[in-house]
Amino acid sequence: MCNEKNSMTSVIIKIMSIVLLVIISPTHTYAKGNLHLNKGALDKVHLEKVQLYDELKNTNKDKRLFFDHKYLNLSGLTLLSLLADLGIREHPILTQDEMANIDATDKALTLELYHIASQSYGNQLKSAANNPDDFRTALINDTLPAYIDSAMPQFNAVIRLRQAINKYKGIKNIAWPKLTDSFNPQLGQGHAEVKILRKKLITFNDLQTVSTSKHRLHIFDQSIINGLKHFQRRNGLKQTGRLNAMTKNALNQNIDSRIHKLQVNLWRWLSLPRIPPTKYIMVNIPAFDLRLIDKGEALMEMKVIVGKPSNQTPTMITEVNTVTLNPTWTPTRNIINNDLLPLHNKNHTALKSLNFYLAKGYGANTLYQEVPPNLQEMLNQYRLVQRPGSSNALGNVRFNIKNNNAIFLHDTPTKYLFKHHNRALSHGCIRLEKSDDLLTTLGINQRKDNLGTKHLRLQQSLPVFITYQTAWIDNLGEINWRNDLYNKDK
Known part of the structure; x- marks a missing residue:
């Protein structure tokens, strides 16, 4: 009987290790993990995990980490809550x-926490944003519950995101009928689907619950138009108040898919430093915006x-340490081949005029x-450079951030593009709507009307977090959703 129990425990350990391998996919596809390992590779990874657990358990004086006798301890309860919020367990x-x-x-549970503690994707700096060795320190100092509490970076946005996940889990079982393609209500019109629309807007807190007669529940009135505008604003849609196709698709998304999206975005926060710096720049790619944060408050915000x-x-996790005024621009080979050479071949004076x-x-x-005229041939010996000036692609200022992808934050001469709703328009760099304001905020007041290029070092490097957040909770407590621009939420 004892041997049977030991055999069963061994099988369960192997199963849990396999499940953990799926969970710790670097793309965080914990809901749809695909495991492609042969038995030899699987046994090797399993052995490494067993050795890691034995090492951590030994650090804990050979005691279980999350149980006192047969019951979960405070650390275990705290960890289970975090794992449920991340979607690792239901x-x-x-x-x-x-x-x-x-x-x-x-x-x-131990291996899951160790994996969470090890997240640091996109780090361009020498020092890791998060150090899993802190896990061992917490075991030695008997501060594991506090360590688990801090396993998620201590940004206010993280706390609000976890609250939103649990709020949506509380409504996941309500009926969620879809609005039909043919439903296109006009002001004052009565329609059976208006009642469905009203319920969706109330559920999402875009429409207040008011005492309304049964007849009025089916009327598309001004309050619903206002509710649609509020919903559209939170979802990054044009605020028309009309039930267009994009708005209808967003309203038809079921609660489970929204919970998944919230959890995917919670995973993304794991790569950021556990303790937020006092002052930093945060770029959110799907939201097309940049914020300069100081002591938790936004000093400035701009479109990007x-x-x-x-x-x-x-x-990426990086920092800006130098600024270039009146920069030259050396385009990449990709930009030369795809954009500049075709322009030159059409008009041999076009590049000179620029x-x-x-x-x-x-x-x-x-x-x-x-x-x-024979530009392509000459590029074997020369590089193509654009002088500083009003037509320079980098504008009047470039903020240099540490990275291996030739990515910059920079000014732009094409300011009219900031009026576009979808601003995924560059070759990868981040163009700034208010580069002069950012320059002034960083304490640089030198004039840029002199076309000479100047390189200036900041007195203190400023952290820069370039993030991909398709769901977040703003300071008003409202959940914001954005289009999955690069298809990373799958």
Whole structure:
């Protein structure tokens, strides 16, 4: 009988380890993980996980990490809540099978927490944003519950996001009938689907519940138009108050899909530092915006232009340490081949009119030449450069951030593009609506009307977080949703 129990425990441990491998996919597709490992590779990973657990358990004086005797301790309860919010498990309680095999359960919980502690995607700096060794320190100092509380970065937005996940879980079982394609209500019109629309807007807190007669429930009135505008604003749609196709599709999304989206976005916060810096820049790619945060408050906010889906702006943890006034621009080979050479082939004077020239060498030994008709051939020896000026693609200022992708924050001469609703228009860099304001806020007041290029170092580097948040809760407590621009929520 004892051997049977041991055998069953061993099987459960292996199953949990396999499940964990799916969970810790770097793309966070924990809901749809696909495992493609042969038995030898699986056994090797399983052995590594067993060794890791044994090491952590040894640090904990050979005691289980999340159980006191046969019951979950405070650390276990806290961790289960976090795992449920992240979507790793459906409920923050253990099943009967898990309670019956607490050694296997303790191991699975330990490895899940270690994985959460190890997230640091897009980090461009030498120091890791999050250090899993802090897990060991918490075990040594007997501060594991506090460590789990801080496993999620301590941004106010994270707390609000977890609250929203649990709010939506509380309404996931309500009926959610779809609005039909033919439903196109006009002001004052009565229609059976108006009642469905009204219920959806009330559920999402876009429409207040008021005492209304049964007849009025079916009338498309001004209050519903106002509710639609509020819903459209939160979903990044044009605020027309009309039930167009995009608004209807957003309203028809079921609650489960919205919970999944919230959980995917909660995962993304794991890569950010556990303790927010006092002052930092936060760019949200799907929202096309940048905020400069100081002591938790937004000092300034502006629109940005980000990379097209074919030239995606990467997420990253980095910092700005230098600024270039009146920068030159050296376009990438991709931009030259796809944009500039076709322009040149149509009109051999086009690039010259835009202040482009050829350069060879660097510093005092640089050789310059005007753009010739045989540009493509000359690019084997020269590089194509655009002089500073009103037509320069980087505008009047470039904020240099540490990264391996040649990504910058910069000004732009095409300010009219900020009027566009969809601003995924660049080759990957981030164009700024108010670059002068950011420059002033950073304490740089030098004039840029002198076309000489200047490189200035900031007195103190400023953290920059380029994020991909398709769902977040604003300071008013309202959930905001954005289109999955790069199809990363799948």
